[in-house]
Each structure stands twice: as structure tokens, then as C-alpha cells.
Amino acid sequence: MIHLQDSTVYVAIFGILASLIVFLLTRHFFSKNGKTDYIKKLEIANNEMLYSIRPLLVEKKVPSKEILMAVRFSTAKKYGVQQNDLYDEFSLTSDLINETIANSFLTSDQKLEFCNLLQSIK
Numbered sequence: 001m002i003h004l005q006d007s008t009v010y011v012a013i014f015g016i017l018a019s020l021i022v023f024l025l026t027r028h029f030f031s032k033n034g035k036t037d038y039i040k041k042l043e044i045a046n047n048e049m050l051y052s053i054r055p056l057l058v059e060k061k062v063p064s065k066e067i068l069m070a071v072r073f074s075t076a077k078k079y080g081v082q083q084n085d086l087y088d089e090f091s092l093t094s095d096l097i098n099e100t101i102a103n104s105f106l107t108s109d110q111k112l113e114f115c116n117l118l119q120s121i122k
Contacts, residue, residue, distance in 0.1 A: 038081065045079040046087050050095060057096065060113075062120050065089060093118045 049071055056063055063071075068089055076083040087095070100106065100114045 041079045042081050042085055045075045045081055048079075049075050049087055049092060050099075053092065053096065054099075057114060057117060060117060062117055065121070068092065068121070089121055093121045 052071055052075075053063060053068075072083055072086050072088075076086055097115050097118050100111055100118070103111070106114070
């Protein structure tokens with residue numbers, strides 16, 4: 001009879017340890033999955049900010065810093081991300097300058113004009 005009680009205790013201890021290991025592994029897996037979802041949302045939100053500012057530049061209009069802050073706030077709220085994680089004015093204008101320079105359909109003078117326009121935002 002003593003042998004049956006010992007094996008029951010060992011099975012119970014093994015079951016508790018196994019469930020603890022499974023819990024820790026699934027928690028680790030799902031926390032990584034949540035981070036990648038957040039990064040994807042952040043990338044989409046940053047791209048939306050770029051796409052919303054780009055048409056203004058084509059018309060040679062420069063949004064004020066207040067407008068850029070409003071766009072950041074609204075985009076962060078829409079995608080459920082932290083406002084501090086989104087592009088700031090420097091990052092936004094740097095990416096737009098990079099896109100302008102890489103655009104093969106613009107002349108050198110047009111590229112320089114758009115880049116100077118973007119520099120005024122910084």
C-alpha cells in the first residue's frame with residue numbers, strides 16, 4: 001500500500017511540473033506573438049502618416065508641426081499604438097526626403113526643391 005501512495009505523489013509532482021513548463025512555454029510564445037503584432041501595427045501606422053503627408057508636398061505645401069502632431073495623435077489612436085513609438089517630425093521628413101531622392105521620375109531641381117521644402121518641417 002505504501003508503494004501506491006508514493007507513486008501517486010510522484011505522478012502528482014510530475015503533473016504539476018509538466019503543467020508549469022507548458023504554461024511558461026505558451027506564455028513566452030504568445031508574448032512574442034503580441035510584440036510582432038504591435039510592430040506590424042506600428043509599421044502600418046507610420047506608412048499611413050507618410051501617405052497622408054505626401055500629397056501636400058506635391059502641391060508644395062508644408063504642414064505645420066501642430067498638424068503633424070494631430071496626425072500622429074489620430075494615427076496612434078486609430079491603430080492602438082503609443083504615440084511615442086510613431087515617427088517624429090525628424091523621422092517622417094527623413095523618410096520623405098529619402099523617397100524623394102530615390103524617385104527616378106523627378107528632375108534634380110525638383111528633388112532639391114522638395115527636399116528644401118521638407119527641411120523646413122524639421
